[in-house]
Amino acid sequence: KSIIQRKPLAPTARRAGWIGCNIDLSQVPSKGRIFLVQDGQVRDPEKVTKEFKQGLFLRKSSLSSRGWTIEILNCIDKIEGSEFTLEDMYRFESDLKNIFVKNNHIKEKIRQQLQILRDKEIIEFKGRGKYRKL
Template structure:
């Protein structure tokens, strides 16, 4: 994997946004691989396709790329809010690649967030454009990556370090079971995952998770069995080998 952009590919383009798009998309096509099955190269869709930028011929996973010059940020600016919500709640939503690069046109970070981690909770609605704007009333959105579980942030390149593809594939496929869950069920699992990740110690207890009961009650006000739901999700995460049950209400996070 060559972390340098091929600058000559931008010859003939004058717009900074066009140059960034051409260089970043070309880099992905030349250097990336499918995080699901390892197939290389990825194939690009026709220009201006509304759903995704790349796809894998072998396993049919689809990917959209978002790139940025500068440091990696947990807030990503995106397009129309309603369109984004419709996409991520559909059956055809893509996985998302996020790429950051330096002013020297070298890739710093390249990560994928699998589509199962995209829920309405992480999409933040921006203020509508003013009445004097050309697109008055248009409402955009931001993607808040700070709300995404760490299991959903899978780096292929982290701070210019290339991650072993086998590690990437294992991490990617570890949570694909979420795709078969309803939006409500997936939401519960991801919420409990986030609770677990807020606990600083690797070992934790059922009581530690129960401490989040009030927060979960705010999100699920009509559920009168929060503790039952917590235990249910812990059992599922244990069965999926995301956490380990050590008996007597004690658990361990699995790396």
């Protein structure tokens, strides 16, 4: 849903029939947006590299697993503030069920993905169902 096909070039165009795409960046979780320049300032290269390396684990993930991780990150982005609870995440259960219609274990998958994000130091587990965005 992030790649949007454009209409083909006109028959009179030099590359007639070529079809390009646009990328809808609004679907990319905030952790997936790595700025080299932000607010007109060049960011510290070490911080940029660290942020980039944090997301590399997704390359090794299956397409299905990657989809879950991205959707869970999008859910976390929708929660205001830097701290959230497992109950906050469970509020997205019906949204996730609409995306992953064949999965009947949504709450279990939410917990699994939170553990993965914790292990990758994208979120911090504070105990008793409480988390903090890093």
